[in-house]
Amino acid sequence: MNGLFGERKREVINPNGVEVTGLLSSEMLKMAQYKENERMNKLQTKNVNCWYSDFHALRDINMEMKHNTVTALIGPSGCGKSTYLRIFNRMNDLIEGFRLEGEVLIDNKDIFAKDIRINELRKKVGMVFQKPNPFPKSIFENVAYGLRVNGVTHKKFIKETVERSLKQAALWEEVKDKLDKNALSLSGGQQQRLCIARAIAIEPSVVLMDEPTSALDPISSAKIEELIWELKAKYTILIVTHNMQQAARVSDKTAFFYLGELIEYDDTKTIFTNPKKEKTQNYITGRFG
Amino acid sequence: MINNVERAVRTRHIKNSVFKWGVIAFTFIAVLPLIFILYYLVQKGVTSITWAFLTHMPKPVGETGGGILNAIVGSAIIIFMACIIAIPFSIAIGVYLSEFPKAGIANWARLSIDMLQGVPSIVIGIVIYEWVVKPMGGFSAISGSIALAIMMIPPIAKATEETLKRVPAGLKEASFSLGASYYQTTMRALLPAAMSGILSGVILSIARISGETAPLLFTSFGNPYLSANITKPMSSIPLLIFNYAISPYDEWQKLAWGASLVLIIFIFLLNIITKIAERKWKVQY
Incomplete structure (x- = not known):
């Protein structure tokens, strides 16, 4: 078995050591990959503690998220949910005095390991921010930015990718005739969808969203929510939100953070209908926070 | 009592307009030399600016004309x-x-x-x-x-x-x-x-x-x-x-x-x- 198929076989051996035997057609590979995704955790944190200088921002967070799911992080302001979100693309590293202990795994690889290249990591983990932050460049250049900084120069490829990303972000129809216009001329909702298109243009496998609709009007928010639901088929999505209904609508799982601790993490339905902890109950019914 | 209030308001008005006109006057005084310099420059220099002035070399002493190319x-x-x-x-x-x-x-x-x-x-x-x-x-x-x-x-x-x-x-x-x-x-x-x-x-x-x-x-x-x-x-x-x-x-x-x-x-x-x-x-x- 170490002969001809040796290389390919290794791909489908999952970490639990279950082997896929027989002929390895591409169908089977796909199936195996799918099953593997089902079993494997896409994102995982083990005993993660974070500090901003002296402030203990996250305490012993243990969580795992599967591929192709949407996980909502909820909790009052300052509870650490944004900090938690930002450890997956190591955005917190930009902040002076930030320190992390514990293990953060993406596809079972520790992203804080020494040999991890931070640029490569961020290519795999896209991010959408609270306030739409397009570059003051043309719409086209905004989406192409990620490709260009990652060394893509093939013009046709860039053009196709920009078009595909804008279509995925449900923005293509609105901007296809004005791709060379400045991105800042778009409305807030359009800008945010542009930022989503920009994030997915480099084909990440994880998309982090930090309150993506809090600066938008209800109609734009609804569009983004719809989009999140569609993007789930391709990406693992983590979303921080202050909007309880939004969490209930878009997510498969919900995590409730309070004062840097993970209070409860369960299926969204369970969290919103039958929470196990009193604090969660109080928060989702609006009694505090 | 009412008199006092009226007087206070009047003083405030006076102070206000004094301040306003003071600011305008000082600005004007500061700008005046600038305008004067510009005027003087234009008056003195405008006659010598011609196409030849911009495209010719200076001439030796004694000869008229010449430029600053x-x-x-x-x-x-x-x-x-x-x-x-x-x-x-x-x-x-x-x-x-x-x-x-x-x-x-x-x-x-x-x-x-x-x-x-x-x-x-x-x-x-x-x-x-x-x-x-x-x-x-x-x-x-x-x-x-x-x-x-x-x-x-x-x-x-x-x-x-x-x-x-x-x-x-x-x-x-x-x-x-x-x-x-x-x-x-x-x-x-x-x-x-x-x-x-x-x-x-x-x-x-x-x-x-x-x-x-x-x-x-x-x-x-x-x-x-x-x-x-x-x-x-x-x-x-x-x-x-x-x-x-x-x-x-x-x-x-x-x-x-x-x-x-x-x-x-x-x-x-x-x-x-x-x-x-x-x-x-x-x-x-």
Whole structure:
């Protein structure tokens, strides 16, 4: 078995050591990959503690998220949910005095390991921010930015990718005739969808969203929510939100953070209908926070 | 009681109008000499500005006519080279100061820039004379450019720093989140967003140095002939004004007035270009 198929076989051996035997057609590979995704955790944190200088921002967070799911992080302001979100693309590293202990795994690889290249990591983990932050460049250049900084120069490829990303972000129809216009001329909702298109243009496998609709009007928010639901088929999505209904609508799982601790993490339905902890109950019914 | 209130209101009104008219009067007094200088320059210089004045060489003493072509070409070359030297350094300093505002060297750099801004231009000329002109063995246009470049660094570095500080942090985060390196983020996201501020800093610094005479006296020296050799002395408008204005010949003094007006018009145009550039490349965040 170490002969001809040796290389390919290794791909489908999952970490639990279950082997896929027989002929390895591409169908089977796909199936195996799918099953593997089902079993494997896409994102995982083990005993993660974070500090901003002296402030203990996250305490012993243990969580795992599967591929192709949407996980909502909820909790009052300052509870650490944004900090938690930002450890997956190591955005917190930009902040002076930030320190992390514990293990953060993406596809079972520790992203804080020494040999991890931070640029490569961020290519795999896209991010959408609270306030739409397009570059003051043309719409086209905004989406192409990620490709260009990652060394893509093939013009046709860039053009196709920009078009595909804008279509995925449900923005293509609105901007296809004005791709060379400045991105800042778009409305807030359009800008945010542009930022989503920009994030997915480099084909990440994880998309982090930090309150993506809090600066938008209800109609734009609804569009983004719809989009999140569609993007789930391709990406693992983590979303921080202050909007309880939004969490209930878009997510498969919900995590409730309070004062840097993970209070409860369960299926969204369970969290919103039958929470196990009193604090969660109080928060989702609006009694505090 | 009512009387008191009325009186208080009246005093307030009086104070108000006194203050208002005071401000207007002082502004007017301050602007007056400026207007007077401009008027005087135009009156004296406008008669000598003709096409021939801009495209001909100066004539020997005793002959009428003649132009300042050598000075215009010289100024253009010296200023252009000064820009090439100063702009990369200044922008690098500005980027460094805004990115690492608390770093050890940053404080020293900021202090040096502030000091440099206050150093009299003649001192810069003398220093460059010691450091460049003497080792090179003679006056040269390039040494003049270096002297002017040193004078350009503080305003451009300051403008770069201030504009970069105003670029929202979101842009930087967005760039990093797409896998861009530090260098790419600076070159492709931050500097383009800060373009208008940097550009206006550059243009204003050009406006500032284009009238400088003192640092050129010991460096590019001046040259009565048309020259494009940067290792040899070269004429420039401020030098020509200086030399001709102190000469005893009416004809030359007239040329100096004309050259002054050309310089003022040039600076005026630069200011207008700055305004246009600021409006055109203005970044709304």
